[in-house]
Amino acid sequence: MSVEHAQVQRADFDQLMVPNYAPAAFIPVRGQGSRVWDQSGRELIDFTGGIAVNSLGHCHPRLVAALTEQAGKIWHVSNIFTNEPTLRLAKKLEDATFADRAFFCNSGAEANEAAFKLARRVAHDRFGAEKCEIISALDSFHGRTFFTVSVAGQPKYSDGFGPRPEGITHVPYNDLAALEAAISERTCAVVLEPIQGESGILPAQQAYLEGARRLCDQYNALLIFDEVQTGVGRTGELFAYMHYGVVPDILSTAKGLGGGFPIGAMLTRTDLAKHFSAGVHGTTFGGNPLACAVAEAVIDVVNTPEVLQGVKDKHQRFKTRLEAIGREYGIFSQVRGMGMLIGSVLSEPWKGKSRDVLVAAEQEALMVLQAGADVVRFAPSLVIEDADIDEGLERFERAIARLVRS
Numbered sequence: 226m227s228v229e230h231a232q233v234q235r236a237d238f239d240q241l242m243v244p245n246y247a248p249a250a251f252i253p254v255r256g257q258g259s260r261v262w263d264q265s266g267r268e269l270i271d272f273t274g275g276i277a278v279n280s281l282g283h284c285h286p287r288l289v290a291a292l293t294e295q296a297g298k299i300w301h302v303s304n305i306f307t308n309e310p311t312l313r314l315a316k317k318l319e320d321a322t323f324a325d326r327a328f329f330c331n332s333g334a335e336a337n338e339a340a341f342k343l344a345r346r347v348a349h350d351r352f353g354a355e356k357c358e359i360i361s362a363l364d365s366f367h368g369r370t371f372f373t374v375s376v377a378g379q380p381k382y383s384d385g386f387g388p389r390p391e392g393i394t395h396v397p398y399n400d401l402a403a404l405e406a407a408i409s410e411r412t413c414a415v416v417l418e419p420i421q422g423e424s425g426i427l428p429a430q431q432a433y434l435e436g437a438r439r440l441c442d443q444y445n446a447l448l449i450f451d452e453v454q455t456g457v458g459r460t461g462e463l464f465a466y467m468h469y470g471v472v473p474d475i476l477s478t479a480k481g482l483g484g485g486f487p488i489g490a491m492l493t494r495t496d497l498a499k500h501f502s503a504g505v506h507g508t509t510f511g512g513n514p515l516a517c518a519v520a521e522a523v524i525d526v527v528n529t530p531e532v533l534q535g536v537k538d539k540h541q542r543f544k545t546r547l548e549a550i551g552r553e554y555g556i557f558s559q560v561r562g563m564g565m566l567i568g569s570v571l572s573e574p575w576k577g578k579s580r581d582v583l584v585a586a587e588q589e590a591l592m593v594l595q596a597g598a599d600v601v602r603f604a605p606s607l608v609i610e611d612a613d614i615d616e617g618l619e620r621f622e623r624a625i626a627r628l629v630r631s
């Protein structure tokens with residue numbers, strides 16, 4: 226019997242896997258749209274979207290078709306050659322954004338790693354070795370490589386791994402005065418999430434991003450937007466920077482780009498991209514034809530007025546009901562976010578208990594997320610049916626009612 230056909234259970238995780246995750250008690254085995262079935266055949270509604278990854282839900286027919294068509298053509302050629310899906314995807318992303326150059330990789334962390342390295346390289350080439358400081362926000366999250374955890378403002382992820390890379394400064398988010406005080410001629414880049422995702426779905430203020438852009442221009446620093454979580458239609462625009470009208474120099478994206486197939490991208494301009502000349506940076510699987518073919522289909526479906534408007538409409542549907550639940554049970558102090566990236570902030574008595582909400586929801590056959598201990602996060606499919614939203618929120622209300630009474 227081959228390994229993939231052996232009977233496995235959740236308990237095997239604890240014997241077989243490195244214990245860096247603590248997965249739920251059930252194992253999902255099949256998904257369709259916003260419904261998921263576990264090993265026992267129980268059907269759940271999915272408001273997690275694989276943590277803002279399954280942008281078109283599970284097994285969207287256009288994505289299945291793109292993947293299977295490409296699977297019968299060519300899977301991998303390495304970057305010694307280019308391939309058609311890579312070039313088509315790059316063109317689509319560049320036609321739709323500020324960028325005119327793309328670098329493909331496999332994850333958000335890797336897209337950020339490329340972004341930070343490019344920013345340092347550009348500054349090094351143009352201004353010399355002294356201009357190497359990166360400014361980022363406290364409570365930000367940029368991935369789990371050692372450079373990206375060091376740049377991100379959450380020491381709990383970078384403590385205990387030996388000396389961190391130098392030249393990184395952290396400032397409070399949405400505090401323009403703090404950024405102004407920290408930036409200098411030594412700064413090569415400022416990196417910001419337009420909405421801080423992992424730390425609680427906290428949107429940037431308009432004046433903050435505008436001010437960051439102005440300061441970067443003044444100090445010859447590059448503005449990097451980490452749109453790993455906010456990109457590819459998640460907020461109701463193709464990228465969140467489009468809501469603000471503040472254009473970055475470098476943008477990283479991943480998660481939703483492949484709709485569940487691993488891919489990341491760094492988007493930038495030609496004048497910056499030229500500092501990554503042949504051999505300066507790379508990755509074996511970057512621009513893999515399977516990943517790019519699927520991502521192309523994701524962009525084709527998502528980047529349409531109907532889908533993007535649908536994301537905004539669905540936001541309102543979620544928000545109205547979540548606010549009503551918050552009022553009824555006194556459990557939320559605020560519902561915030563954009564599009565299909567929503568955070569319900571727990572009220573004072575419930576602070577620190579987002580995990581309890583997750584567990585209660587799961588008992589009602591509903592999958593939801595945390596964004597830190599104080600925020601319940603919803604990141605469902607961008608094309609989730611209204612009926613699934615309504616039914617999922619029914620289940621959510623039942624879960625909250627039970628939790629409040631317990």
Ligand SMILES: Cc1ncc(COP(=O)(O)O)c(C=O)c1O
Nearest residue numbers: 332333334366367368422453454
């Ligand atoms: C804003 C942001 N940047 C980077 C990452 C890291 O992406 P990945 O886990 O694909 O490396 C994440 C993941 O949650 C994220 O939310």
